[in-house]
Amino acid sequence: MQQHVLVIENGDNNLEIISRLVRRAGLTPVGATSLMEGRARFAQNTPETFLCAIIAYSLPDAPKGEAIDFAINAYIPTIATTESLDTLIRDKVLERDVVDYIPKENAQNYDYLIRLIARLEKNKSTGVVVVSTNRVQRTRTLSLLERHNFVVYECITASEAMSALSDHKHIRLVITDNTLPDMSGTVFVASLRKAFSKEQLAIMGIAGGQGMLMSAHFIKSGANDFLRIPYCHEEFLCRVMQNVEYIESVEAIRRAANTDYLTGLPNRRHFFYTVTMQHQQLSDEHALALIDLDFFKSINDTHGHDAGDAVLKAVAALIEFYFPDEIISRFGGEEFCIYLPDTPFSEAYERLDDFRKVVEAEAIELPKTTTHITCSIGMSGTTTQRIDNLISDADKQLYAAKNSGRNKVMFDKTAHLAFE
Numbered sequence: 001m002q003q004h005v006l007v008i009e010n011g012d013n014n015l016e017i018i019s020r021l022v023r024r025a026g027l028t029p030v031g032a033t034s035l036m037e038g039r040a041r042f043a044q045n046t047p048e049t050f051l052c053a054i055i056a057y058s059l060p061d062a063p064k065g066e067a068i069d070f071a072i073n074a075y076i077p078t079i080a081t082t083e084s085l086d087t088l089i090r091d092k093v094l095e096r097d098v099v100d101y102i103p104k105e106n107a108q109n110y111d112y113l114i115r116l117i118a119r120l121e122k123n124k125s126t127g128v129v130v131v132s133t134n135r136v137q138r139t140r141t142l143s144l145l146e147r148h149n150f151v152v153y154e155c156i157t158a159s160e161a162m163s164a165l166s167d168h169k170h171i172r173l174v175i176t177d178n179t180l181p182d183m184s185g186t187v188f189v190a191s192l193r194k195a196f197s198k199e200q201l202a203i204m205g206i207a208g209g210q211g212m213l214m215s216a217h218f219i220k221s222g223a224n225d226f227l228r229i230p231y232c233h234e235e236f237l238c239r240v241m242q243n244v245e246y247i248e249s250v251e252a253i254r255r256a257a258n259t260d261y262l263t264g265l266p267n268r269r270h271f272f273y274t275v276t277m278q279h280q281q282l283s284d285e286h287a288l289a290l291i292d293l294d295f296f297k298s299i300n301d302t303h304g305h306d307a308g309d310a311v312l313k314a315v316a317a318l319i320e321f322y323f324p325d326e327i328i329s330r331f332g333g334e335e336f337c338i339y340l341p342d343t344p345f346s347e348a349y350e351r352l353d354d355f356r357k358v359v360e361a362e363a364i365e366l367p368k369t370t371t372h373i374t375c376s377i378g379m380s381g382t383t384t385q386r387i388d389n390l391i392s393d394a395d396k397q398l399y400a401a402k403n404s405g406r407n408k409v410m411f412d413k414t415a416h417l418a419f420e
């Protein structure tokens with residue numbers, strides 16, 4: 001796990017500020033205030049533990065970016081810092097293969113620095129597709145992305161890009177030129193939008209020439225963003241970061257809206273969405289189970305609410321383990337639901353009864369002790385194709401299981417005689 005950041009800054013004050021930001025990003029700074037000290041600190045650590053380096057352009061013993069060269073030659077992704085936005089120094093910095101450079105001018109620049117270092121770790125699992133027939137342009141774009149640790153896919157045609165997208169689920173951004181051999185960039189964008197919404201996949205159009213309409217054309221075809229070639233290094237990286245962060249924020253919101261906060265299982269809302277989207281036509285051979293923990297209130301009363309939470313998490317983990325291919329959910333409180341598609345009722349019954357025995361046998365670890373719990377299960381199945389009927393039928397059976405002694409699986413015997 002890479003988690004060190006080599007920080008070589010001009011003076012103790014700057015070093016302290018940058019080190020604090022690095023710690024806020026959850027990483028460990030290895031600090032120095034001169035190139036000589038930086039070399040020594042670097043030599044004391046394993047090179048692979050460095051996620052990146054943040055290096056001042058000008059240091060007392062390295063006035064012209066020599067410390068930046070040192071870090072780049074040691075194969076560490078390097079972010080350069082400068083005292084101010086000076087175009088001459090900027091050009092000197094960008095002649096080198098730096099990840100980015102930050103003028104230490106205002107708080108927003110420091111905020112950008114934190115986002116940038118957090119991204120360097122996340123980018124290792126974020127895919128970006130670059131589609132262009134222009135080799136020089138494509139290579140330049142890929143090199144900038146690689147410096148940011150993105151996993152990059154180089155494509156010349158739209159169809160190559162389509163297959164990269166279907167093979168690699170971690171792709172979050174497509175950067176496409178307008179002139180492609182098999183279709184125009186804007187037609188490609190429009191066809192991508194049939195498969196991926198703007199919230200699932202970001203698309204940036206790029207095009208050269210003087211035509212002012214190309215950006216509008218790309219955006220009307222479904223692109224999230226557009227950049228004119230030749231683009232400036234910094235603008236390109238800021239836009240890439242913004243587009244990828246947008247997709248990730250939507251994913252995070254969607255995950256939070258669909259997940260039960262305590263157990264991490266899908267919630268009731270997501271359960272209905274998944275069942276109805278994936279199984280618009282429910283099959284004849286299917287089953288649904290409502291699982292309710294027995295006398296759960298007494299766990300809370302005896303061991304406290306945290307212990308109750310621990311029991312819910314333990315049972316949720318068992319459900320995930322024993323029903324990895326089924327649609328599972330925490331319905332609320334101490335009630336869980338499992339939908340078993342394409343499963344004969346007798347097989348579903350056996351699996352659920354085995355699960356009931358697993359729960360009964362499980363010693364659940366609490367902070368100061370272990371405890372045991374049982375569950376009651378109501379099942380429904382083949383008699384109906386409607387999810388709301390399946391749930392109300394299972395609920396009646398669950399009620400019956402609770403009223404006839406608990407710790408059992410019940411189903412409507414008149415409806416499932418063959419299996420009885």
Ligand SMILES: Nc1nc2c(ncn2[C@@H]2O[C@H](COP(=O)(O)OP(=O)(O)OP(=O)(O)O)[C@@H](O)[C@H]2O)c(=O)[nH]1
Binds near residue numbers: 262304305
């Ligand atoms: N710790 C904890 N308790 C919860 C949570 N959600 C619901 N509960 C508690 O679960 C308990 C459910 O109690 P009851 O409905 O009486 O059910 P029970 O004690 O399991 O009894 P039976 O279902 O009849 O076997 C209530 O005390 C709720 O406060 C939660 O997220 N965490």
